[in-house]
Amino acid sequence: MPSLLTWYHTLRHLKPRQYVYLLWRPLAMACSRRCNVHRKNIEAALSRDFIPLRELETNPCYKPHEKSFRFLNIEQVFDEKTDWNFRGHGLLWAYHLNYFEWLYDEALTPEERLETLRDYASAPSHPVGHDAYPISLRTMSWIRFLLRYGIRDEALLGQLFANADWLCRFPEYHLDGNHLFENALALIASGSFFQNERLFHKGSRLLTECLHTQVLPDGAHVEGSLMYHSLLLWRCLQSVELLQAIPIHEERTLQTLLCDKAAQMLGWLEAMSFSDGTWPLFHDSAEGMAPALASIQAYAAALGLKTPAMLPKESGYRMFRAGAFELAINAAPIQPAYQPGHAHADIASFCLFVHGKPILVDTGVTIYEPGARRAEERSSAAHNTVAIGGLDSSEMWRTFRVGRRAKLLSLREEEQMLELCYEPALNPGCRHLRRFLLQEDKLRIEDELTGAVPGESCAYFHFHPQISLQKAAADKLLTDGLEIDCSGAFVMSEFRVSKGFNRSETALRAAILFTNSLFIEIKITRW
DSSP states (O other): OOOHHHHHHHHTTSOHHHHHHHHHHHHHHHHOOOOOOOHHHHHHHHTOOOOOOOOOOOOOOEEGGGTEEEETTEEEEOSSSOOTTOOTTOHHHHHHHHHOGGGGOTTSOHHHHHHHHHHHHHSSOOTTTTSHHHHHHHHHHHHHHHHHHTOOOHHHHHHHHHHHHHHHHSOOTTTOHHHHHHHHHHHHHHHHHHTOHHHHHHHHHHHHHHHHHHBOTTSOBTTOOHHHHHHHHHHHHHHHHHHHHSOSSSOOHHHHHHHHHHHHHHHHHHHHSOTTSOOOOOSSOOTTSSOOHHHHHHHHHHTTOOOOOOOOOTTSEEEEEETTEEEEEEOOOSOSTTOOTTOOSOTTEEEEEETTEEEEOOOOOSOOSSSHHHHHHHSGGGSSSEEGGGSOSSOEETTTEEOSOOEEEEEEEETTEEEEEEEOTTSTTEEEEEEEEEOSSEEEEEEEEEESOOSOEEEEEEBOTTOOOEEEETTEEEETTEEEEESSOEEEEEEEEESSTTOEEEEEEEEEEESSEEEEEEEEOOO
């Protein structure tokens, strides 16, 4: 049971608007009714011809003849009617069922997809699907499908409009972050599709706010998850294409802003990606959940976006390259303070590629359900950083909550050198300084603990599953072409690295116990 102090440190960072909507929104929703849709509300959509929007890649996840859906690496077969409120695999799986992103799968016939939409529309209730977040993603999916095939089904259009109206009245101000961003994109799409000024203007105001407050000057999404950054960027590009196809009026200010911010987001993603096109799994990130970098680049190019070269800065992330080394560093405090739901206790963590291959990796996430696994994946010990006194750098609790947070005290960088110093939240008075020194053939990492040092601490280093290690001495590891030395002694153990949600693989982790100072050096021994 969290203490009152934990609740205080969790809630004190919220915006005033979040407090208001946390209290007002559920009451207002309980007292409100869905709108009665009139033909005039959907007239523009009923009279619209098909628009040949681009084919989008998606993971095949629906087999209509088998009534089989596969999300998050879990398959569910429904005997007869699809249970759209099925929660046997957790809420996130149920959300994915209601996103309808399998509508992008061109291997399915339009008739198969349309039949399933009608099955959904005929269901008596959708308590899961009526949450604002699944409404947002489903709206994007439905609109794109209906436009691509020129479908004018009055019942489907009526339900789509009713959902958009509900979202317009009750966006997720209480959560903010990527949820509010998705709400805004869905309202823009709805306003354009139905030629509805009210929906479009609400979405325009929200999206303008999100683009200015959530996209940092270096192009990063403020929550620091490259997975969510990529997903938001992908839907920004969908919105750009939609606005190009069916602009609601001649005003181009929003479209220009959206194109500029999307291009900056892509520039940052390119800067933070490794040479193989993957990116570090900092914060809540998992493989296979977002489009690949190459797909995003191709989509942006097809829309005419010119991607600027971005230098990671305000995000707190860095990418250094020297010789065969690629080093991604997380020097960011918990951010944004008002929405840390996808944050981890991973300040001063890093990922390392050598010769284009992953060596040291982030463990990623496999689950959002509450419990020991979720707690472990958010902990400092699950990242390539230091658990000071065996504790997390920030206070992670429940599934998406953060109490006391580590304070970044200083950040200094020079060419191929980065030094950060922070105070861990659970060890006040202690200071952890970590210094990264990168050369053409060597990476050196130095750790210094000063102040109220709480006895013994532990530095963790998580190796990619394909890395085989040989312990040449207590302080020396060897792997193909690399020698790893430290000033302490390596203690080896196994851990589980994410290969997507609900899927993991065994790999090796090195832990080094120390009190005040430590160094580890990774040298290339063979080119």
